[in-house]
Amino acid sequence: MVYSILHSIFKIIARVYIRLQTIGIENIPRHGGVILAPNHPSDSDSFILGIAIRRQLHTMAKEEIFRRPLPAFIVTKLNAFPVKRGQLDRQSIRAATGILKNGHVIDMYPEGTVSKNGDLQLPKLGTAFIALQAKVPVVPTVIRGTQNVMLKGQRIPRPRKVVIEFGKPLYFDEYYDKPYSKKILKAVTEQIMTEIKKLLNSNVSEETYHAHIRKHEKDYC
Amino acid sequence: MPTFENTRRIIVEVLDVQEAEVLPETSLANDLGADSLDFIALLQAFEAEFNIQIPDADVSKLETVADVIKYIESKI
Known part of the structure; x- marks a missing residue:
């Protein structure tokens, strides 16, 4: 309830203030657990990603919050759950897997941390690990522009355009019944990163974008 | 029962390392580069293979391959 109200309010603000646009949103399955795997240009990515999609987004947040x-009350209402970064934390893995198995959407950043220069960083294997544990698809995602909205140390967001593009979902069924192996995680991660790179390198014109919006208006979730 | 062979098999599979790299005195973190996610996967694999429960806190007891075997023996 709280999430839905806040989502509606922030969506209106985002459309006007940061001209938030989405491309390929029909690639997010309408039902069932799914991981959105974006690049990570800014600390505000999860917040803006949550506004951009219609399904409720669950997200990992630093345990300190x-x-x-x-802050705990607010982030909990925004579907955040705690993670101890850089530590052995099976509780957060179980939480993420449980949320996905219950049919919800989670964002997980293969790079692990925000990119300082906007370039893709070497990925970590956590996204692949959770995707295989929960047996859910991964939607490669590219976020453009959030790094210009909130500069480091800034408190008030700047009115800069943000575009989020969703690729086709990737399914990894072939690995579900195999024993865990780092080799498999690397293969899955490689596939996710390749698709993110492809999206990053694609150049969608405004015209293409609007044609796309008209074609898929009904599919928006 | 945990043997060196079946413990090594799990470690080789999970960490994607060569058998020759895994000796009783081999350190999982320092020699094989296991990070926190690898340890989570290893704990899961040991739990499934030997039908035991390993609390997260006990990971500090699993420094070397020999430690792992000793620990699992104590849990069975």
């Missing part, structure tokens, strides 16, 4: 009552 949950230590203070007010």
